[in-house]
Amino acid sequence: xxxxxxxxxxxxxxxxxxxxxxxxxxxxxxxxxxxxxxxxxxxxxxxxxxxxxxxxxxxxxxxxxxxxxxxxxxxxxxxxxxxxxxxxxxxxxxxxxxxxxxxxxxxxxxxxxxxxxxxxxxxxxxxxxxxxxxxxxxxxxxxxxxxxxxxxxxxxxxxxxxxxxxxxxxxxxxxxxxxxxxxxxxxxxxxxxxxxxxxxxxxxxxxxxxxxxxxxxxxxxxxxxxxxxxxxxxxxxxxxxxxxxxxxxxxxxxxxxxxxxx
Amino acid sequence: xxxxxxxxxxxxxxxxxxxxxxxxxxxxxxxxxxxxxxxxxxxxxxxxxxxxxxxxxxxxxxxxxxxxxxxxxxxxxxxxxxxxxxxxxxxxxxxxxxxxxxxxxxxxxxxxxxxxxxxxxxxxxxxxxxxxxxxxxxxxxxxxxxxxxxxxxxxxxxxxxxxxxxxxxxxxxxxxxxxxxxxxxxxxxxxxxxxxxxxxxxxxxxxxxxxxxxxxxxxxxxxxxxxxxxxxxxxxxxxxxxxxxxxxxxxxxxxxxxxxxxxxxxxxxxxxxxxxxxxxxxx
Numbered sequence: 001x002x003x004x005x006x007x008x009x010x011x012x013x014x015x016x017x018x019x020x021x022x023x024x025x026x027x028x029x030x031x032x033x034x035x036x037x038x039x040x041x042x043x044x045x046x047x048x049x050x051x052x053x054x055x056x057x058x059x060x061x062x063x064x065x066x067x068x069x070x071x072x073x074x075x076x077x078x079x080x081x082x083x084x085x086x087x088x089x090x091x092x093x094x095x096x097x098x099x100x101x102x103x104x105x106x107x108x109x110x111x112x113x114x115x116x117x118x119x120x121x122x123x124x125x126x127x128x129x130x131x132x133x134x135x136x137x138x139x140x141x142x143x144x145x146x147x148x149x150x151x152x153x154x155x156x157x158x159x160x161x162x163x164x165x166x167x168x169x170x171x172x173x174x175x176x177x178x179x180x181x182x183x184x185x186x187x188x189x190x191x192x193x194x195x196x197x198x199x200x201x202x203x204x205x206x207x208x209x210x211x212x213x214x215x216x217x218x219x220x221x222x223x224x225x226x227x228x229x230x231x232x233x234x235x236x237x238x239x240x241x242x243x244x245x246x247x248x249x250x251x252x253x254x255x256x257x258x259x260x261x262x
Numbered sequence: 263x264x265x266x267x268x269x270x271x272x273x274x275x276x277x278x279x280x281x282x283x284x285x286x287x288x289x290x291x292x293x294x295x296x297x298x299x300x301x302x303x304x305x306x307x308x309x310x311x312x313x314x315x316x317x318x319x320x321x322x323x324x325x326x327x328x329x330x331x332x333x334x335x336x337x338x339x340x341x342x343x344x345x346x347x348x349x350x351x352x353x354x355x356x357x358x359x360x361x362x363x364x365x366x367x368x369x370x371x372x373x374x375x376x377x378x379x380x381x382x383x384x385x386x387x388x389x390x391x392x393x394x395x396x397x398x399x400x401x402x403x404x405x406x407x408x409x410x411x412x413x414x415x416x417x418x419x420x421x422x423x424x425x426x427x428x429x430x431x432x433x434x435x436x437x438x439x440x441x442x443x444x445x446x447x448x449x450x451x452x453x454x455x456x457x458x459x460x461x462x463x464x465x466x467x468x469x470x471x472x473x474x475x476x477x478x479x480x481x482x483x484x485x486x487x488x489x490x491x492x493x494x495x496x497x498x499x500x501x502x503x504x505x506x507x508x509x510x511x512x513x514x515x516x517x518x519x520x521x522x523x524x525x526x527x528x529x530x531x532x533x534x535x536x537x538x539x540x541x542x543x544x545x
Contacts, residue, residue: 028339029339051365052288052289052442054442064340064504064507065338065504066288066338067338067442068288069289069441069501072441072442073497078441078443080474081287081312081365081443082370082372082373085366089366090366113391113392118391118395121350123347124335124342124346124347124350124351125336126335126342126343127334127335127336127362128333128334128362128364128365128392129313129334129365130365132392133364133365133366137385158391159390160390160391161390162388162390165389171388175386175412176387177385253504253508254505255501256505256543257492257493257500257501257502258500258544258545259489259492259500259538259545260488260545261488261489261535261539262488262535
């Protein structure tokens with residue numbers, strides 16, 4: 001029985017993938033938690049950019065949205081939205097994009113649009129947001145999402161954002177400037193693209209997780225790397241930092257809002 | 263520019279069937295104006311907004327909208343917009359036509375609209391299903407005339423009316439926005455008419471030279487509505503009510519609880535101040 005949850009293991013592992021000094025375009029939710037944990041532990045000079053236009057933000061609590069006031073108040077600067085996508089992302093100034101998704105396929109393509117048919121969806125998902133832009137232009141992309149046969153699928157219901165398209169050289173020959181998804185961090189371990197096929201394969205696994213369990217949670221026949229790394233469990237400093245951050249966040253979000261109306 | 267009560271501003275600026283952009287990226291979302299649109303029973307609107315947020319969940323669920331142009335339709339950090347989903351999945355309370363883009367595409371579409379250009383340009387994307395949508399008017403790939411590089415062209419967005427919330431109005435009728443501004447300025451300058459609600463009127467702005475100011479002569483009407491962005495926020499005035507954003511998930515999940523909320527808190531109140539008092543937010 002471990003003294004940490006699989007969510008904590010996933011968030012800590014995701015945070016460890018970020019290096020100090022990188023410029024990171026951050027998605028909301030798990031990516032935001034991982035990026036701020038990295039900034040508060042081993043990567044104090046990580047530059048966090050949210051699509052709301054907040055550049056170099058250093059929030060004390062996790063934002064619920066990509067545009068909370070905390071992000072604006074602690075930013076180096078705030079730029080209008082067309083600028084963040086044109087001057088920073090499209091211009092090639094982003095080292096790492098960090099995203100989540102509803103569905104991913106074996107080539108790291110993402111679906112955030114619909115489950116089922118587009119015209120008659122079973123579930124209407126939020127849509128593209130900035131994900132296609134980030135997947136195209138960031139030098140590399142990290143993806144963090146819980147793994148199940150429903151989310152790691154053989155065939156996407158809708159391709160919202162391009163990973164390695166059909167695999168092999170199809171992404172490179174499409175003219176996408178960025179290198180595409182370089183790691184998928186799940187609640188079982190880490191998947192990385194194989195060198196030639198660009199198919200995601202299991203390269204690292206968490207303590208107490210079996211390869212059979214990861215395969216059972218994957219909707220395609222999952223390949224396993226020749227050398228499978230064992231991810232070390234969360235260290236006390238990482239766990240404490242994450243839990244304190246989440247406690248501060250809960251307290252801040254519960255604080256009642258008061259507005260003077262006259 | 264005229265300073266008028268919100269009900270009068272909405273009645274004169276927003277007609278049935280109009281294309282309307284209520285902008286503000288997470289911050290400065292004009293909720294008070296949207297509630298007034300619901301109270302006035304506007305119908306067949308073409309709603310335009312990068313992130314529909316709770317504000318369009320409410321307008322869609324109240325039956326005001328026939329079409330939605332957008333790039334990301336969720337409750338940020340919480341989950342689905344249940345009224346948007348119900349409209350798309352079950353056509354309730356009426357069918358909703360969608361035009362969807364990526365954030366970068368929406369940004370250049372509004373920028374093109376504000377610049378008097380017929381389309382905005384981006385570097386081309388690899389093939390995704392967004393370009394293959396049935397009836398998509400959205401994206402065409404064109405070569406750069408100088409280099410031959412493939413570019414994506416997105417048609418300009420020019421709303422009939424753009425509605426914003428801002429911090430301040432000065433004595434000469436200019437409007438100041440501070441903090442996260444999203445594509446608010448572009449949406450305003452792309453529109454035929456511009457309606458702004460503000461937190462307060464001041465004599466003059468204590469703002470930097472590069473502050474984002476909409477000059478009085480590009481604005482059609484201004485209404486002074488303290489708290490007009492609640493439950494989103496106005497930097498320097500009040501924070502985002504994240505607890506309300508979380509509680510909206512349960513309110514909007516069922517048609518009956520949503521309808522009861524709108525009847526009590528929007529149709530059943532005179533104005534935004536009354537809503538804030540009823541919710542216990544007014545100090």
